Amino acid sequence: MRKLVVLTLIAFGFCSCYAQENSLAISLQNDSIVIASLYKSALTSSGGYDNLRELTSKAPHRLAGSEGCANGIKILFNQLKALNPDTVYLQPAMALPWLRGEKEVVYIELPKGKRILLHASALGGSVGTGLKGLAAEVVEVKSFEELKALGEANVKGKIVFYNLAMDPALFNPGEGYGRAAFQRTAGASEAAKYGAIATLVRSLTNRIDTFPHTGVMRYADTTNMIPSVAISTFDAELLSTRLKSDPTQRVFIRTTCKSLPAVVSYNVIAELKGGEKPEEIITIGGHLDSWDLGEGAHDDGVGCMHAMEVIRLFKQNGIQPKRTIRVVLFLDEETHQVGAKAYAASVKDKGEKIYVGIESDSGGGAPKGFGMSASPAQMESFRQLMGILAPYDLYQLRNGGGGVDVGFLKPLGVPTMNVLPSPHRYFYYHHSAFDTFKEIDMREVQLGCAAHAALVYLIDKYDTLGS
Amino acid sequence: MRKLVVLTLIAFGFCSCYAQENSLAISLQNDSIVIASLYKSALTSSGGYDNLRELTSKAPHRLAGSEGCANGIKILFNQLKALNPDTVYLQPAMALPWLRGEKEVVYIELPKGKRILLHASALGGSVGTGLKGLAAEVVEVKSFEELKALGEANVKGKIVFYNLAMDPALFNPGEGYGRAAFQRTAGASEAAKYGAIATLVRSLTNRIDTFPHTGVMRYADTTNMIPSVAISTFDAELLSTRLKSDPTQRVFIRTTCKSLPAVVSYNVIAELKGGEKPEEIITIGGHLDSWDLGEGAHDDGVGCMHAMEVIRLFKQNGIQPKRTIRVVLFLDEETHQVGAKAYAASVKDKGEKIYVGIESDSGGGAPKGFGMSASPAQMESFRQLMGILAPYDLYQLRNGGGGVDVGFLKPLGVPTMNVLPSPHRYFYYHHSAFDTFKEIDMREVQLGCAAHAALVYLIDKYDTLGS
Incomplete structure (x- = not known):
């Protein structure tokens, strides 16, 4: 093949060496x-x-x-x-390095000790919950404005659940990702401002599935770092539906992730x-x-x-x-x-x-x-x-x-x-x-x-x- | 949404009704x-x-x-x-209507009654082999020219195996399909001219897999209709390899397909x-x-x-x-x-x-x-x-x-x-x-x-x- 290309180029070059100097079009041929x-x-x-x-x-x-x-x-x-x-x-x-540690355990608490396990992954860079985990009521938001409007009175001691979906109407999914990524990258510190004890984040993917999608998150400062965990889009829909009928719904989270030297x-x-x-x-x-x-x-x-x-x-x-x-x-x-x-x-x-x-x-x-x-x-x-x-x-x-x-x-x-x-x-x-x-x-x-x-x-x- | 569109269009129309008549560009806006x-x-x-x-x-x-x-x-x-x-x-x-009938049985015959089953599907419109099936030596070709060169001396009584792959080098797979489709659509009658008793056809797909791909075939005339069967690309590669080491390799084919009123x-x-x-x-x-x-x-x-x-x-x-x-x-x-x-x-x-x-x-x-x-x-x-x-x-x-x-x-x-x-x-x-x-x-x-x-x-x- 290589020989053929070289020969063809020589042949082309021979026929068109004058014009080639003057013409992008012929060179491009x-x-x-x-x-x-x-x-x-x-x-x-x-x-x-x-x-x-x-x-x-x-x-x-x-x-x-x-x-x-x-x-x-x-x-x-x-x-x-x-x-x-x-x-x-x-x-x-x-x-x-950041280490995920043990498989995350995240579930919706039901009466009589029953639970609905969620597909969850700690976000990269997040602190863990400690071995005992944590459980609290959940408050759902789709923007920092909503979070601010709720304020400390409604957020303190709770888990903030960021549930803004990637907008399927946008032709380029990357644009939907860009608009929704703040929840994952900056959501924890923003929620911590109002006293939240952890955040759950809807996975950044443009379909409904049961895969948690992780990704990097950053703390605005190191004084109030709370755990941040992605849940699958399927589970985000499920949790959102349950919260509509029971706003006191509690969720348990246990993660053992940590940063290493x-x-x-x-x-x-x-x-x-x-x-x-x-x-x-x-x-x-x-x-x-x-x-x-x-x-x-x-x-x-x-x-x-x-x-x-x-x-x-x-x-x-x-x-x-x-x-x-x-x-x-x-x-x-x-x-x-x-x-x-x-x-x-x-x-x-x-x-x-x-x-x-x-x-x-x-x-x-x-x-x-x-x-x-x-x-x-x-x-x-x-x-x-x-x-x-x-x-x-x-x-x-x-x-x-x-x-x-x-x-x-x-x-x-x-x-x-x-x-x-x-x-x-x-x-x-x-x-x-x-x-x-x-x-x-x-x-x-x-x-x-x-x-x-x-x-x-x-x-x-x-x-x-x-x- | 509909209302919004209509209102937006009215607003646009109001601002640009004059220009719109004169300008494709503004209309397209x-x-x-x-x-x-x-x-x-x-x-x-x-x-x-x-x-x-x-x-x-x-x-x-x-x-x-x-x-x-x-x-x-x-x-x-x-x-x-x-x-x-x-x-x-x-x-x-x-x-x-054309009916496939029972699942096709196609295999490479091995010594001592052993066999390698192939993934096969009768081509649409093909006649069947009859309940007993047929077995014969196989001759591989990639074009009608090759078939013609082999002639009756090398083809009579055998199964013709068409094995031209869809050319992966073509950017548009449809072009590769177009170039290889003759094997499926017209291969049976062409092989029958030289006395072939059946044809095997490499599936028309641009990857190696184990799915037989069927499709329509036509007989040039109704006097000498021989069965025609697609085998998967994986099996086509396998059969071709075996034929290289043993040109007397036999294949068994049994199909019960037929046309209906x-x-x-x-x-x-x-x-x-x-x-x-x-x-x-x-x-x-x-x-x-x-x-x-x-x-x-x-x-x-x-x-x-x-x-x-x-x-x-x-x-x-x-x-x-x-x-x-x-x-x-x-x-x-x-x-x-x-x-x-x-x-x-x-x-x-x-x-x-x-x-x-x-x-x-x-x-x-x-x-x-x-x-x-x-x-x-x-x-x-x-x-x-x-x-x-x-x-x-x-x-x-x-x-x-x-x-x-x-x-x-x-x-x-x-x-x-x-x-x-x-x-x-x-x-x-x-x-x-x-x-x-x-x-x-x-x-x-x-x-x-x-x-x-x-x-x-x-x-x-x-x-x-x-x-």
Whole structure:
């Protein structure tokens, strides 16, 4: 295949070398052959899918600082080595582990000692209840305004139940997530202000199921930290219904989660050296850590594969990038972003020029376009290239792109991008035990890998983000 | 919601009534509010999903002329009635039933009477082997050219095994399907020419699994009809591997399928009368029949829902179409298209003007655009409207659209269209026992219903396909 591509390019080049200098259109004709070849390679290789199977089966539950995470780092290091880039190395960062402890026990108290067990998971970073647990009446709210209106008189000594659903009417579920996430991230401290003793949080997913979806929460200060626990959307509906008929309904919560001392861990990094401008670096990555409930397949094992497969696809098609491609598999996106911070600090210290930061952290759905945080001129420059990606259903160019980890490069003036996958199913898996390899579609992984390779190829060749 | 939309439209209309007459852009601003409302209605209603659950659970296996099909017709008739359109009626057509009979027995013969059972399904329309079955050596081919080159000397008395895979390198799996379908549709008669006694056909799906995928086959003539059976892709790989080490490998096949006398059955039709041009008819439909192996969820229960929900969404949003919307749930797309032929004949006899034929028969994936078989001017006219659909990821406009059933309207000069769903997973389900309600995603059904409603709304309002 590689030979065929090269020959075809030579033939094209021979016929059109004069015009090519003057015409983006003709140059793009040649590129469309390269991109077709990248897609063909991706769609006929199970490399990324197989690596993801290995990662998720041998190293599930990769919360930063955990044994699973350490195993994942070893596996990814070896997988990158096998792709035979110019270099593979580890970049240290101090992980701040949090341990779930024993399985949470959360139930609705019924008369005569009966109970309805709820599907519950402590939120990441939460304190535990202590071994005895706690029980109290529950007050349901959907906003901080509602909470404030209730005030200490109605909240003190109770459990605050945040039950704002992700709005299904929003076309992009990510928007619904963004609007509802405050309950999880900041709800505990806000409730504690009014004397609440714990919070229950409706899981952030856009369907009704019995998976609790965890995720990070933060305390505004360390003086009044109360336990915070996610319950499944199914259970949130159930609890809400019961509270309507009995506002004195009590719930029991027992969690033994806790934070542990910092331990050294690592980003895993690989580089394919650039031919013309090796000092300019295309950073592309996903995060190697995951929540502890699932296998971290959609979030974000598949993002690591999207980045890693760019190396395979470039090498397989004999593409020599102008710039250095640096695959960065970030430690700890989920909690404190210590990996991303260490990477950005290193870039700054060394005065490296990062041409672009590309991140894949939205799951393994089929790609539909790109997000871009860049200047209007850079966006327009990229838009002019996008026509040749239409045969691959890559139409959308959204203003705003990148991700949490490459976001730390923004203060250094780095434009950031991401491939946009179909967003509709992502939150089914997100931060839950449902995020398993079984829920990964091989073809969609392949399409994601191809889209990332095509993106890197085009923005490198056409100096889309500056010379 | 309806009130809000109406008020907002009045407000918009008041501010812009002058400009609106002169500017498509401003008119489309108003339309974008209507379309947002259609999407909101669809994304917060489980109506189509619930109807699909009822159809697939109470009336799976809806092969034309079967009891399942008759049950499906009753259910769909009642579901349409409940949507309260202006009229619901049945249109008779003669179904030509084919019966699978007993579960097929197909195995690789091993020494000492041992066997490897294969996952197999007779192809629709095939004759059976007789109760005793048959056994013979197997010769594998991937094209009619290969078969011809082998000739009678190598084929006579044997089973021809067609093993051309759907090419995974093609971005659109439908294209791979199209290129490989000849094996299933015409392979038996071609093999019979050279004296083959039966054919095995690799299932037409783009992944390796253990589901046999059936589908229609036709005999070129009735003088030499040999049995034709699909085996799963997994088994096709297995058989191919064994044949490489032992070309004398024998396979046993026993099928008891047969064709039955014609019986009367029906298309199910509902109409919402147009306000301005009731004599012009927007035909929109899916097919109510399905293969007998699965529940006919993706193929094509969901297509029926896409069409039916247009009625609900229009009524819910107080939209009065200019033209009559006629939902046609076609009988027998899968085998002889007797429903589509009866419908087209009726249209012709009555001299009805069909403004457009829209068909949904590509599964329940999230929509990505439209296919259109129309004049260049009509396509350009539609393209100008598409901008307001970009927020819903509806970007693509493909030259060529419609479907098998509305295709019978083409000779009457009717333009045909379809919504294009994501194509990547459709063939996992297609014509197999895997096509169940469990594999349907509610949100993707909702998105499909909204896209169909938006399409009908726009092409009706803007006279896209002629006055």
